[in-house]
Amino acid sequence: MARFPLPPGSTIGILGGGQLGRMLAEAASRLGFDVVVLERDADSPAGRVAVRTLVGAYDDPAALKALAEAADVVTYEFENVPAASVQALTALGLEVAPGPKALSVAQDRVDEKTFLNAQGVATVAFAEASTPAEAAAAAARIGVPCLMKTRREGYDGKGQRWVEHVAAAETVFEALGGQPVIVEAPADFVRELSVIAARGRDGAIAAYPLAENHHEGGVLRRTLAPARVSVPLADQAERIAAKVLSGLDYVGVIGIELFELSDGRLLVNEIAPRVHNTGHWTQDGCEVDQFEQHIRAVAGWPLARARAVAQVEMLNLLGDEADAWLKFAAEPETRLHLYGKREAKPGRKMGHINRVKPLR
CATH class of the missing domain: 3.40.50.20 (Rossmann fold)
Known part of the structure; x- marks a missing residue:
């Protein structure tokens, strides 16, 4: 060891x-x-x-x-x-690192929400189901419309479907592969936010400023950071991050996706026990980015300050959008990050750009 x-x-x-x-x-x-x-x-x-x-x-x-x-x-x-x-x-x-507990919790959506609620972190209401009949009963209990997701795997909008009527729940269950699912109540949110945070081997925690995220077709398209938020909202996000990280005895960087409700409360949508797409803005907007922070944590080094030094708009480059690399490279405010993937496919993340402005 x-x-x-x-x-x-x-x-x-x-x-x-x-x-x-x-x-x-x-x-x-x-x-x-x-x-x-x-x-x-x-x-x-x-x-x-x-x-x-x-x-x-x-x-x-x-x-x-x-x-x-x-x-x-x-x-x-x-x-x-x-x-x-x-x-x-x-x-x-x-x-x-992160350890097996974080991996186990994040791999199963029911376990994830159960863990979050046990830490005093709020989520949408949810129910689990393993058969068509249980799926229908879960939809009736949660209420429609509701979102049905496979308990395991699925990302970028995959492995999930809306249930508009209880009578359709069994059909949706079968369409998702007839495997165990979670049924979630919809969140009446005003915007989607995320917090990227890290915990070191010594228990120290560093949270980056909140980011505001915009999705299309279940895929992240744009992140604005630091997001314009009130001090109480930022403090609420940091408390959530600290509860999650400590509860998992976590080492490394974690991404926590949040729903901001109209009354100012934050619900956790999901956690990702790794560096996260919504944290790519930190590469050009912070003193130390999420990738170095993660390496510092797993190697047992001191965490760096997660302080913003610029305002960033991050845009994912999907498919052949990355072919405009020369255009992006000529923009003085743009930082280009390409992933070196050999083949561009529709919807495939080929890179991202960070458009940098002075911090407001």
């Missing part, structure tokens, strides 16, 4: 080779760490900026053993890593 804080020259392992892994690897490199990536694709975005790529499935025992031998600590770029893989790495004597 590694001793913390890890000195420069140590190796950080990353489960997953996508864009978040790439930006984590770049941040780790700036701090003097080497990075080894475990990814199924030999030509992944993260793998091309890492020292080494281990090619294999995330639950491949041989690949996990090789990762344990190569790395001093392991983190992950997405929450659908098999929990058994984290347990296997831990059994091999390797520290994994």
Whole structure:
């Protein structure tokens, strides 16, 4: 088991080779760490900026053993890593951060909301269902319209459908694959916000300013940060973040998606135990961005101040929108971040831009 804080020259392992892994690897490199990536694709975005790529499935025992031998600590770029893989790495004597509790809670939407409510954090009303009949009963209890989601997996609007009438609940359940679901009451919110926060190995917590988010078709399109919010609302978000991080005994950066209600209350929509798309603005808008902050936390270094130094509008570049790279590169207020993905597909996140203005 590694001793913390890890000195420069140590190796950080990353489960997953996508864009978040790439930006984590770049941040780790700036701090003097080497990075080894475990990814199924030999030509992944993260793998091309890492020292080494281990090619294999995330639950491949041989690949996990090789990762344990190569790395001093392991983190992950997405929450659908098999929990058994984290347990296997831990059994091999390797520290994994964030830990297995955060992964387990975030992988199941019922467990997630149950955990949040137990921490005194408010969410929409919800019910679980495992059969068509239970789905109909849950819709009747929650009321329609309501949102039905698969309990596990699904992101960017996938794995969920609205139920407009109780009589349609069984059909929606089957359309979602006939697997266990959560049925949620709609949130009458005025806007969607998020808070990116970090917790270090010493228990210290640093929360970035709130961000305001705009989605299209279930996919994040635009983030404005720091969001214009009152001091009480910002304090409320920081208290929520502290409860979640402490309740999970968390190490690393977490993304917490929030609904702001008309009465000023915040509801948590979901948590993501990793660096988060709504935190990309921090790369050009803060003293230290979310990626370096995450590496600092998992390596046992002191957390940096999460202070904003600029106003940022972050725009995701989907599909062939990234082909306008030359135009973006010519804009003096724009910072271009491309992920190195080989093929542009409709709706695929190919990069993002941060348009930077002086802090108001």
